[in-house]
Amino acid sequence: MTAVERHLLSDNTAVGADGMLTVGGCSVADVAAEYGTPVFVYDxxxxxxxxxxxxxxxxxxxxxxxxxxxxxxxxxxxxxxxxxxxxxxxxxxxxxxxxxxxxxxxxxxxxxxxxxxxxxxxxxxxxxxxxxxxxxxxxxxxxxxxxxxxxxxxxxxxxxxxxxxxxxxxxxxxxxxxxxxxxxxxxxxxxxxxxxxxxxxxxxxxxxxxxxxxxxxxxxxxxxxxxxxxxxxxxxxxxxxxxxxxxxxxxxxxxxxxxxxxxxxxxxxxxxxxxxxxxxxxxxxxxxAAAAMTIYTVGTIKTIPGVRTYVSVDGGMSDNPRPVLYGSGYESFLPRAVDAPRDLTARLVGKHCESGDVLSFEARLPTDIAVGDLLAMPVTGAYGQSMGSNYNKITRPPVVFCADGDAKLVVRRETFDDLLATDIYP
Structure with a gap:
């Protein structure tokens, strides 16, 4: 399977000298390190x-x-x-x-x-x-x-x-x-x-x-x-x-x-x-839509012989419910290897307590994908963050705008205390 098609990425994406994807002059790895994952990265x-x-x-x-x-x-x-x-x-x-x-x-x-x-x-x-x-x-x-x-x-x-x-x-x-x-x-x-x-x-x-x-x-x-x-x-x-x-x-x-x-x-x-x-x-x-991608971290890779391989990331239907609601398709790739062949077919899933928590039913990924890798899903700038939820009391991801080498936080990650903000007890 070929590499992800570049026209699906936002206008100002590139591959840095270290091989890592950049958005608006900002290294995706640096954004993830500073703000954690999942994170919505907007160009x-x-x-x-x-x-x-x-x-x-x-x-x-x-x-x-x-x-x-x-x-x-x-x-x-x-x-x-x-x-x-x-x-x-x-x-x-x-x-x-x-x-x-x-x-x-x-x-x-x-x-x-x-x-x-x-x-x-x-x-x-x-x-x-x-x-x-x-x-x-x-x-x-x-x-x-x-x-x-x-x-x-x-x-x-x-x-x-x-x-x-x-x-x-x-x-x-x-x-x-x-x-x-x-x-x-x-x-x-x-x-x-x-x-x-x-x-x-x-x-x-x-x-x-x-x-x-x-x-x-x-x-x-x-x-x-x-x-x-x-x-x-x-x-x-x-x-x-x-x-x-x-x-x-x-x-x-x-x-x-x-x-x-x-x-x-x-x-x-x-x-x-x-x-x-x-x-x-x-x-x-x-x-x-095409202005943003969601960056996740791979947490679990589980192969069931004769059935399929599951790749689990640290987000899911709480930050992108469209695959569950509409069967919407998305591509995925590794920011460290943007142009690598994607010869592994896997089911890309989230961390929620639902078998239907699927981000991509047949994701194409490089065969050397490993736990701890960053994984990017492009074209998530519309109806991702806006349709997000706190299912399983997951805190919603931050939003970062990248331009001219500057990564600007515009929506912070929710905290556990945010989950209690409207909860009246006792």
Missing amino acids: EAHLRSRCREAVGAFGPERVIYATKAFLCRAMARLAYDEGLLLDVASGGELHVAMSAGVPASACTLHGNNKSVAELRQAITAGVRHIIVDSFDELDRLDMLAAEGCGPTPQVVLRITPGVSAHTHEFIATGQDDSKFGFNLGNGDAVKAVDRARRSTSVDLVGVHCHIGSNVFEASSFAKAAEVMANFAVPLDLPELVLGGGLGVAYVAGEEAPTITQWGNVLLDACDALGVRSRVSVEPGRSIA
């Missing part, structure tokens, strides 16, 4: 490059970073400083963004079941838009308006366009049976527009759709743009938000459109269909 310049590419493709104030992909205060500030708005999907995400100095007016609030408290928080803070997802949410906004909670919020209605994306069913959102949005096919979308336009509780400024996550087929985005354009053009609203969901390559052989190519597909389709609204998008994975 900061890669993050900035993808943000700038998105702004270049769509224009200023037309790119809204989907913070659910990866959010901490350093990331919120980086995205905002690079000209992106921020898409938050909870009161907690809004709080984190604002605590980084991002104004609420640069944030849009998502969610299919926003609480009254979250809506009040968003209105009081002055978010840019609330993306309304249901008639119940319009009822809640009416109630808040009656209470005098103001100013009147600008809202965008989330429409379910009936477009099925080629992705896992758990992360497909545009099909008719989705839990999200107002269904276009059954007439709910038209009813929602009519109600919002007549309401004094909201100011309707646009419509929105999102067909799913990790979508590779540009044709799916073009179809969604066509459906939404046909719906939106007669409404003549100022905003048309076409969501995110652009996929990234995780394993050898996968290819995905670049952000620029994605922009060309969407904007060309909108131009051809006569869209006059300002077209915005919400990339998350395509900004953050």
